[in-house]
Amino acid sequence: MSATPTSLDAPEVSIARDLARRALIISPIFLLIGVAIDGVGGLISSGLALALVAFNFFLGAKIISRAIAISLNTLYGAVLFGYLIRLGLMAVAVLIVRNADWFATVPFAITLLITHLGLLIWETKHVSLSLAFPGVMPAKPSTDNFQE
Amino acid sequence: MLNVLAETATGEMLEGLKAIGAGLGYGLAAIGPGIGIGTVVGNAISSMARQPESAGMVRTTMFLGIAFTEALALIGFVVFILLLP
Numbered sequence: 560m561s562a563t564p565t566s567l568d569a570p571e572v573s574i575a576r577d578l579a580r581r582a583l584i585i586s587p588i589f590l591l592i593g594v595a596i597d598g599v600g601g602l603i604s605s606g607l608a609l610a611l612v613a614f615n616f617f618l619g620a621k622i623i624s625r626a627i628a629i630s631l632n633t634l635y636g637a638v639l640f641g642y643l644i645r646l647g648l649m650a651v652a653v654l655i656v657r658n659a660d661w662f663a664t665v666p667f668a669i670t671l672l673i674t675h676l677g678l679l680i681w682e683t684k685h686v687s688l689s690l691a692f693p694g695v696m697p698a699k700p701s702t703d704n705f706q707e
Numbered sequence: 708m709l710n711v712l713a714e715t716a717t718g719e720m721l722e723g724l725k726a727i728g729a730g731l732g733y734g735l736a737a738i739g740p741g742i743g744i745g746t747v748v749g750n751a752i753s754s755m756a757r758q759p760e761s762a763g764m765v766r767t768t769m770f771l772g773i774a775f776t777e778a779l780a781l782i783g784f785v786v787f788i789l790l791l792p
Contacts (some may be wrong), residue, residue, distance in 0.1 A: 570763050571770035616774065623770060631752045638748045638773065639741070646737055646780055653788055668785040676778050679771065686767055693763025 569627075570694030574686065575620035577695045578678050579613040585677070589670045597663035604663040608670035611652060612678065615645055722792040729790035736783020743776040 568576075586609050593605030619641060626637035656662050687696040751769035755762045 570767045574767065574770055615777075619773065619777075620770060623766065627766065631755060635745075635748055635752060639745060642741065642744055642773075642777065642780075643737075645777075646784070649784060650733070650787070653784075657788070657791065664788055668788060672778075672781060672785055675774075675781055679774050679778070683771060686771065688764055688767060690761060690764055693767045 568694060569620070569624035571620040571623045573694040574682060575616040577685065578616045578682055581678055581681055582609055582613050582674060585674070589666075589674060593663070593666035593670065596666045596669075600661040600663040601666035603661050604667040605670040607652075607656065608667045609674060611649055612671060612674045615649065615675075616678075618645055618648075725790055725792045729787045729792075732790060733783050733787035736786065737780050740776045740780040743779070744773050747772040747776060 586606075589605045589609060590602050593601035593603075595601070597604070622637050622641040623634065626634045653667075657664075685696050687694065747769060751765050751772075754765045758765075
């Protein structure tokens, strides 16, 4: 299940990419739940929530990887202001679409909360906390070419 | 006529109060995670300053910690959406 991180990836970017990949894997379940609750509107709303969750992870990771290259002080400021900016962006995104005919609040809310927490809990099992491979756990080496 | 006006005003006032409540709720819900994220990043920075060689590991933990803390703000966000008139 684990992706193979490249050496150029910042740990948080590789984790965000892996989270997005996992979001794609579980997306059919939440899209079906959306359809079951509110038809096509629920489907689109669940899709929007999934996209927002993935975008939120990516933006957070990019902010950290950019800021840490400058200095640790910049990292502190960027993470805190980034948090405010990301919350603001999510609020704006919802305020734009909430009056649309297709927007269904309940599937959106369910998908947003469960996906965010569920993906994180799932990801913690696949994160490598080692000095050698920070970020996503490297894939196990293949034994196909092993010769005795 | 007056009754109709009073009912309309009450309805509009209710809508306005709901909107104010939603905004206040979202803002208040964002305070706790803000403090939490500050703590997470502050401790991560002091770890990286003490042991720069462990920066990669600390960044991994920090990113997940920030994301978990942010889930609390998302709960406030969901309440905000549900309360909006």
